[in-house]
Amino acid sequence: MTTAPRTAAPATDARAAAAVTTTLATPDGPFTVVVDPEGTVLASGWTSDPADLVALVHPGLRPAEVTSVADDDPAVATAAAAVRAYYAGDVHAIDAVPVRQASGPYRAHAWDVLRTVEPGDPVTYTRYAELSGRPAAVRAAAGACATNAAALFVPCHRVLRTDGSLGGFRYGLEVKRSLLEREARATGAPALLA
Numbered sequence: 001m002t003t004a005p006r007t008a009a010p011a012t013d014a015r016a017a018a019a020v021t022t023t024l025a026t027p028d029g030p031f032t033v034v035v036d037p038e039g040t041v042l043a044s045g046w047t048s049d050p051a052d053l054v055a056l057v058h059p060g061l062r063p064a065e066v067t068s069v070a071d072d073d074p075a076v077a078t079a080a081a082a083v084r085a086y087y088a089g090d091v092h093a094i095d096a097v098p099v100r101q102a103s104g105p106y107r108a109h110a111w112d113v114l115r116t117v118e119p120g121d122p123v124t125y126t127r128y129a130e131l132s133g134r135p136a137a138v139r140a141a142a143g144a145c146a147t148n149a150a151a152l153f154v155p156c157h158r159v160l161r162t163d164g165s166l167g168g169f170r171y172g173l174e175v176k177r178s179l180l181e182r183e184a185r186a187t188g189a190p191a192l193l194a
Contacts (some may be wrong), residue, residue: 019049019063022071024080026087028175030113031152033079034066040098041079043149046171056149058102083152091119091186099150106134106154110144116156120187122180146170152179166192 006104019042023032030048035041036056043053044063050066057063071080078097085093110132117123123131129141145156151171157179161167169176177192184191 017063018065018067018150020067020069020073020075021053022069022073022076022080023048023050024071024083026083028171031083033076033083034063035040035076036063036078036100037075038098039075039078039102040105041150042100044079044153045149045151053149058149060102061100064138079153086152087182089186091183094155097153099153100131101149101154103147106132106137107144107147108139109133110141111148111150111154114144114148114156114158117158118187119154119155119158119183120189122160124160124162124164126162128159142167155179157166158183 017094019034019036020033021034023030026046027034029046031044031046032043032050033044034050037039038138042063045051045053050183054062054066069076071077072135082093082097083089091141095115101108110128113128116131117128125138125142129135129138132141132144134140145159146168148154149158157169159167165174166173180192183189
């Protein structure tokens with residue numbers, strides 16, 4: 001298990017004055033990242049519209065201005081390279097990319113925990129709640145997945161329903177299935193049954 005960078009920002013973080021964005025073509029469709037000037041991911045997902053992602057960023061971190069840049073711009077280069085490497089088969093490439101999200105203490109911790117769920121070894125919402133330190137808080141764990149703005153880098157797609165079915169995913173179940181199957185192939189894990 002790798003140690004992932006923290007995904008949470010202290011509540012005192014100031015609103016970002018500006019951010020940059022780029023969109024990459026992937027087998028699962030256009031993937032857009034929104035990063036702060038230091039290259040920390042604020043939001044990401046399978047859309048070509050950065051405004052869709054900016055709306056997911058916590059108001060305390062939401063940038064006032066977002067500029068589109070090429071995927072080799074220094075601010076987005078690390079995130080873009082990780083996405084390309086992930087799709088080329090290095091499913092751990094996303095692990096070291098810094099992410100910043102803000103919320104209450106439980107959700108912030110739960111996002112950090114998501115970054116420790118290994119590719120090829122998805123967990124159920126029940127197990128995710130246990131890993132997050134609140135075994136009875138299955139709905140809160142599901143809420144952390146639902147409000148995750150940094151898809152792929154904070155891999156909420158690795159959480160399944162208790163019966164092993166896919167459950168939900170902001171970007172559609174076909175994308176979720178594709179990601180899980182890609183990770184299973186890359187790690188030699190059993191293929192999804194549900």
